[in-house]
Amino acid sequence: MATDTEGATGTGGAEFGEVSRLKGVVFEYVSLAASLIGIVALVVLLTYVAYDAFALDTATTEWYAVYGTLFGVPAVATTAYLVRHRTAGWLAIQSATTLFGGVVAGMALLVLFIVLDPATWFVYVLTFAIPTGIAAAVGTGTGVPRHWLGRAPVVPVGVAGLLFGAVSTGGMPATDAVRYGLEVLVPAGLLAAFAFVGTRREAVGRVGTYAMGAAVAGLLFGYGLLGTSAVFDLALPAPRIVYGGAVALAIAGVAAYAVLTGEPRESLVGVGVPFAVAGSYLAVRSTAPSIATAVAGPIAAMGAAVGGLDPGTWTVYFLTLVLPAGVLAGLVARRLEVVPPEGRRWLAVPGAVLAAAVVGSAAVRVGADAAAGLWPWFFGVIDPSIYLVYLLTLVTPAGLFYANRLQRERSRPESVGLAAPFVLLLGLVVAGTTAKVLGVPGPESWVDWQFVTSAASRFPEQAGLYVSLIGSVFIVVLVAVFTFPLGVGAAIYLEEYAPESGWGGRLTRVIQVNVSNLAGVPSVVYGLLGLGLFVNVADRPQRRPPAGDARHPDRHHPRAGPGHRRDRPADHDRTAQLHLHAAGRPALDHQRDAPPGVQLGVPPGSALPQGRHRRRRRRPPRGPADDELRGDPRAQQVPAEPVT
Amino acid sequence: MATDTGPPDLTGDRDLGSARERTYHVLLFVCAALSVLVTLAILGTLLGDAVAFFRAVSPVEFFTRTTWAPSIKGVYGVWPLVYATVAVTVGSAALALPIGVLTAIYLSEYASESTRAVLKPLLEVLAGVPTVVYGYFALVYITPALRIVFPEISTFNILSGSIVVGIMIVPMVSSISEDAMNAVPDSLRQAGYGLGATKFEVSTGVVVPAAISGIASSFILALSRAIGETMAVTLAVGMQTRFPSAFTLQELLLRPGQTMTAAIVNIGLSDVTGGSTTYRSLFAIGLTLFVITLAMNVVSDLVAERYREEYE
Structure with a gap:
């Protein structure tokens, strides 16, 4: 890029005078500040949100001390090391991505199991x-x-x-x-x-x-x-x-x-x-x-015998998750030469996966009972079925990844970067456990497992965002399913097939301009498109009962908001405000953010409460008990509540 | 298809192959043409109900009256909605355009490679935050902060909406403008330095004018985004239709309003009857919005095309 003009001053003598650099320097810093202002604003806002969400103002100094020394210091040290050593940092990113991808894929699979029995x-x-x-x-x-x-x-x-x-x-x-x-x-x-x-x-x-x-x-x-x-x-x-x-x-x-x-x-x-x-x-x-x-x-x-799961579920999980995971892992391991490619040595890998399934399930079951008091939100939820899903999406791929990387980077000290995510996780666990054991009161946060796994409710302590979460996941998945083939298809056509001259060329140009314009159309207009299509074309029953037309829209508050906040001191200004307005407009309800047409299409129906129920307790054996479960009034709570 | 009874067919099933190729061609064309279909569907949907609306409510009333009270009085004057939309757009533009251009200048002219590598993805994050989250920020954090400066500010107000929308569209301005500035050939800069210009003078006197078409197009796109912004302004600005009664800061910016998009959300979620005039007013507003944003996008496209400096 261009050279600076710093050398322009000084030597010139009387006829040139001084070139003032002040304006330029000020401008440089003003523009730097401008580039940072949005980012800083976002960071500040997110900090506020985290502070409020985790109720950090209610935490004691001792709690901060415990977390600071056991989690903060190792985290900062690790980060500093990773920034210093590029290779280690890169390995840490790969490691974290593998773990994160496994967790997300496992969630997707779990959602699938909620939808599909x-x-x-x-x-x-x-x-x-x-x-x-x-x-x-x-x-x-x-x-x-x-x-x-x-x-x-x-x-x-x-x-x-x-x-x-x-x-x-x-x-x-x-x-x-x-x-x-x-x-x-x-x-x-x-x-x-x-x-x-x-x-x-x-x-x-x-x-x-x-x-x-x-x-x-x-x-x-x-x-x-x-x-x-x-x-x-x-x-x-x-x-x-x-x-x-x-x-x-x-x-x-x-x-x-x-x-x-x-x-x-x-x-x-x-x-x-x-x-x-x-x-x-x-x-x-x-x-x-x-x-x-x-x-x-x-x-x-x-x-x-091992998992405490009912026989049908265990059979299904074993045959469709564990076996494929084992065989695939073995084949991949052979391809990556994690195990010697010749002979039948690779069969050890499926064996290991099967063993991990059996031993892990038993361990999860026993460990859940033993440690439930310490980490109730974790061990109260996890059961062998969840473990088996994560065996497929997280444990096996991550194991292969680490085996492969360790083999490749064996001689290099930077391979400790692989352990960085574990250092952070371990820090959290150790800090949390220490705080629990020492009896240090932590922040009274309302973000807990119950909040994630409950449906919206008018009682703050029972409320959660589970249904909204599932709705968002559905929308994301459906959007991906529709968009990916269409988008890629359109791109291939425009790039490879589209004529460039004559009438065809004009059409191509129209399509190109149109595609870029579609991206600029406000999302709410798409919502109207959905509404219009569903009401007019598809001839769906109209969404709203007649007779509401004369009501003043400002007086009409659709319904109580998520009300997910636990009761807090009313003198907390911002909280009180949020309560006031969240009551009228549920700020965090993702369903409402979606276009109306999509709302109509999202089936938050009967499968969800069942699945939620299933995950919060041990799954009861199939048979008559299943009917009891369906008859449980708590299981029917969700469809009774309006979702859109 | 069954022609391989004679000599061995080295090309395989040529007919089948070409049929397959044609199928792919048609399928891919359908994918591409679907975008046009969607545009037409939007236009058709909006026009159908909007025309029915304008049969019931005269366009003169719609575009001249300053009261929007569809359900109580049956008065459909779009100006309060337009006012709120314009106010938010102008406010956010006042924030975002200078910041965006300065950011673009910094990134393209001043920043080192490593700074750019950090700053650019971070700026993209700004655009990636869901807009409803920005609305939440405005309502819960920015308005209370503004209350320190303006004690009389309403809980829902146009100013905080403008601020978050401004933050939201900064990356749009900066990334398109920066692309335009990067496209300016280095020889122009070197010529500037050769004439004794400082870096500041080269940046503002050479690079910015040379990239002006890209910058202008980024402005228009960002404004169009601000006009169409929905969830953030619905949460931040509120749902109270109001036309300013006096030319004071309080009336203009510190009180709630209802943008066109928020009005659509409001009516769309209320319990109006499908097919009623109020229901159809949705589509009239939507059509107005669609036409405005479409026109701005097309103009932006034309500006970028028309004034593009072609450098070899």
Whole structure:
């Protein structure tokens, strides 16, 4: 960049005079101050918020002393070291990112488990995710020529899996879920094997794929015709007709194809496949229950013995979280050469993960009982099911990461940077425990676990932001799901496909200008779009009862606010003010920040209170007790309260 | 599709491949064209109800009267809302534009590489804070602080709203302006120094004029953002529609108001009947807002395009 003009003064003599630097220096510092002013303002405001949220003014000097020495000093020292040593700082950032990502991913998974019952989740894993994964893996796996045909079975397998999943999720025990899963898995494996052959012998594969498509179409048709799970009961005459029809359809389709293309031999193979699949399906159907019992029984028993979870949940978690985590970790470890790549040494990693699951669950259960008095907000909540989720998202990836980094950086002292997040965490834990043991009164903060896990309530001590939190998570996830493909698709089009001249070019230009303008449209206008679409186009029932029109809007306060603050001295000026206004306008309710259209779409419905309930207590065993839970008035508290 | 009965087909399924390619092309085009569709949908939604509104309430009344009391009196004069919006916009601009430009100058001309590397992400954080949080700041912290200076200030007031919106749009001004200043070629600066100019003179006399189109466009974009800002002003400025009755600081800035966006929030969340005039007034306000911001964005685009200095 430019050189400064400091040398311009002094030497000039009378005809030049002095160049005043004062103005320039003042300007430099004014502009520096300007760049800092916003940041400083934000920091000050956030400090105020933290101070108020954690009620730091109620803490005693001793509490500050304990936290200062046990947490503050190590934290500052660590930070200073990390700033001094770049490599260590970088490793610390990686380490913290791994941990943080694991925590967030675990939360996302937990939310998923709240929305989807574990049994439902399991059914879809078995009937949809695994078969589709196998079909896709065969098509793209090593040693197979990459070919579109290889991936073709993904579609019929996926559709059939979804279908089975939808039929099977009538609240079934895990053993039944295993059974239905096997019923899809085996035909899917056959299909995948067939695709493998097909990629080698192209004509065979093509014919067979068409046959499969015809068969699936027939099955779908039959499903639509009968419309109930009676489809799958082959003892009844109607399903027999339907399945016969489907197979006949497949045969007819392939025969027509053979006549049209003149590939009789390949067509014969193609016709054979639907029969093989149907046969395997029937065979599995008759044996699946016993296989399922044989597989799920011991696992369930282990879960009951170790984790204190009910057998179904443990089976589901074990099969869908622990096993994949172990196998994936083993494969990744082999790829990263954390374990010797040759031989079967990598199998030690899945073994370790399985051991961690069993031992950890037992430890969590025992530890929770032992330490519940010390950290009730933590140990009162965590149970083996949460532990298993975090085993998949946090413990295993983090373990792999540390093993890999330690191996790579073994000789360097900077690798202590990896431990930095743990130093901070440990400092917090030690400081907290010390304060508890010494009996030093801490701040009377209202930010606690209860605040995070409770729904809005008019009683401050019961209030929380759980529902709002879940609503925000839903919105974020849905927005990501919608935006990512659309945004990336639009970007690819504009960058790679869009014409640049002529009418097409003009259209491209319009789209480009339009995209940048859309970003500038106020969010509230999008809210109106949602409102207008839902009220006018989608013809939803109007949101508000008629007759309220004559009311003065200022007099109409929608409802009591979150009122999440515990009672505090009324002479606290800011707090009192907040109370006053929060009563009228819930400042922290994220739902209201969302556009109205989205509000309509967010289902904060019945699954949430259940999930909340489930996490606050030990999960009761399935069966009659479950109905009791649903009948519990506390469980129904949330839907009764207005959310939007 | 089944043409491979003769010699081996080395190209694979060419027909299928090109069909697939066409499918991708169409799909991606749909993704891109969806933005136009959304704009049209916004316009259609807003226009439909706004036209119905203007059948019930004459545009003359809407754009001339200074009372907004839709539910009680059925009076729809948009001026109180426009006043609050303009007041917040002007107030925040008075704060953000100088600060933003100074920040841009500092970052582009004075700051060292390492300072920039720290400052720029921090400034982006300012833009990333949810606006409702800014509203909370204004209501709970800034207004009590302002009360020390102006004891008669209302709990909801235009001034604190302007301040937080100003803080919010600083990064917008600074980052676009800084991009424009960075695009100014170094040779211009060197020429300035060669003529004996100081760094201050080069910054203000050479770089800023050369980057003026970018700076102007950043101003317009920031103003458009301030106009459309919703949650922060709803929380900070309040929900009381009010047109200033006197030209005093108290009347102009220290009392509550209701911006257009806040009015939309207010009516949208109240229990008006769908299809009533009040409900439709939502869309009239929304249309006004949409047209204003769209026009500003287009103007900003044109300014940046028209006055862009092309440097090789």
